[in-house]
Every structure is written in C-alpha cells, then in structure tokens.
Amino acid sequence: MCPIEPPSDPRFDALLFDPHEGPREVLPRLVEGDPLQLIERCARHLTSEALLLDLERLHARSLALIARHLPEALVEDVSDWIAERVSEAASQLVDEELYEDRLGFPLSGTVDPRSEILVGALGIEPAMTREISVSFHRLPIRDRRTFWRAVVSGESLSGITEESGETRDHVIEGLRRVIRSLSLTGLRERDAGSDEFENEGQETS
Numbered sequence: 001m002c003p004i005e006p007p008s009d010p011r012f013d014a015l016l017f018d019p020h021e022g023p024r025e026v027l028p029r030l031v032e033g034d035p036l037q038l039i040e041r042c043a044r045h046l047t048s049e050a051l052l053l054d055l056e057r058l059h060a061r062s063l064a065l066i067a068r069h070l071p072e073a074l075v076e077d078v079s080d081w082i083a084e085r086v087s088e089a090a091s092q093l094v095d096e097e098l099y100e101d102r103l104g105f106p107l108s109g110t111v112d113p114r115s116e117i118l119v120g121a122l123g124i125e126p127a128m129t130r131e132i133s134v135s136f137h138r139l140p141i142r143d144r145r146t147f148w149r150a151v152v153s154g155e156s157l158s159g160i161t162e163e164s165g166e167t168r169d170h171v172i173e174g175l176r177r178v179i180r181s182l183s184l185t186g187l188r189e190r191d192a193g194s195d196e197f198e199n200e201g202q203e204t205s
Contacts, residue, residue, distance in 0.1 A: 014036060015066075017071055019071065023064070024067075030063055036082055038082070038086070041083065042058045043055055045058070045086045045087065045090060046058065046090075047148065050147065051137065052114055053090060054114060058089055058093060061092060062085055065089050094137050098137075100130070111126075112130075114129050121151045122182060124182065132182050135182055136178070139177070139181060142174065143178050146171055150175055
C-alpha cells in the first residue's frame with residue numbers, strides 16, 4: 001500500500017508520511033493544534049450516528065488508529081479516510097463495551113461524562129451507564145437519532161417532526177420506545193443487585 005499523499009490543504013500536512021517514523025512520532029503532530037479537526041469530526045460522528053460514547057475516548061481511539069494505519073493508507077480523499085478511521089474507532093468502542101458488559105468487567109473508577117446525560121434526562125444512576133449504553137446501541141438507529149435530537153441536542157419536537165416528515169405522535173412513540181428500553185435495563189440491573197443481596201443474606205443466615 002502507498003502512503004497518503006495529502007492534497008495542498010495545509011491541514012493535512014500532519015499526515016505526511018516518513019517511513020522512519022512510527023505511531024509515537026506521528027501522534028504529536030496530530031494532537032498539537034488539532035490540524036485534522038478531529039475533535040469536531042468525532043463530535044459530528046456521535047451526533048450523526050446517535051452514539052452514546054465518551055467523546056474523549058473516541059478522539060483518543062481515532063488518533064491511535066490514524067497514527068497506526070497511516071503508512072498503509074491509499075486514498076484519494078483524505079477527509080473520507082479520516083472519517084472511516086473515526087467510524088472504525090466508534091465501532092471498536094461499542095463492541096468493547098458490549099464485551100465488557102457480557103463478561104461483567106468492573107467499571108472504571110473515573111467519572112463517566114455520559115452519566116450526566118442519563119441522570120439529567122432519565123434519572124438513571126451513574127453506575128448503570130455502561131449497561132444503558134449497551135442497550136441504547138442495540139436500538140434501531142432511527143429511534144436513537146430521535147432520542148439524540150430531542151434529549152441530547154434539546155431540539156423541539158416540532159422541529160424534529162418538520163424535518164423528518166413524521167407525525168408528532170410517531171416521534172413521541174419512538175422516544176417512548178427508547179426510554180422504555182433504557183428504563184427496563186435499569187430495572188433489570190437493580191433487580192439483579194437485589195437478588196444478589198438476598199442470596200448473600202441467605203448464605204450467611
């Protein structure tokens with residue numbers, strides 16, 4: 001594969017490939033001043049795909065993929081290639097979260113910024129952020145986008161219905177499906193915790 005040959009746009013100078021460089025040498029160029037506008041690209045991807053992912057984690061993963069795959073890239077449109085790396089990074093994070101949830105990996109001790117959205121919008125406890133995220137990403141993208149626009153972006157229902165061409169009742173029903181699914185996930189998690197507590201009580205009695 002041939003290296004990327006950035007167009008004349010100076011924003012892409014950070015992608016100039018030197019065969020003597022590795023990902024560690026490339027990363028500083030990609031980070032300083034954000035020449036690829038990667039943070040904005042990641043934010044747009046989260047919005048367009050209605051993904052409940054941490055923006056900082058998506059940005060970091062995207063940086064890693066761009067730096068790692070730079071010498072292997074052969075593209076005609078650099079912007080499209082960058083967008084593909086962001087999409088790949090998002091897919092990896094969604095899959096990893098599903099894997100961790102299935103295996104019951106302990107949650108990170110750091111504060112998850114996504115919990116602020118869930119607590120504010122649905123009153124869901126921060127400890128359930130990962131389970132809720134996994135459930136959310138299983139939903140149809142159409143319902144996810146409706147939820148994102150109404151709850152995360154704060155758009156009015158009238159604006160959503162006008163742009164989508166759907167009826168107000170249809171949009172509201174889509175929101176209800178999402179909220180119902182996320183609420184049930186929270187209930188299942190609480191019930192599981194209650195059952196575990198009861199079992200421990202029986203064993204010690």
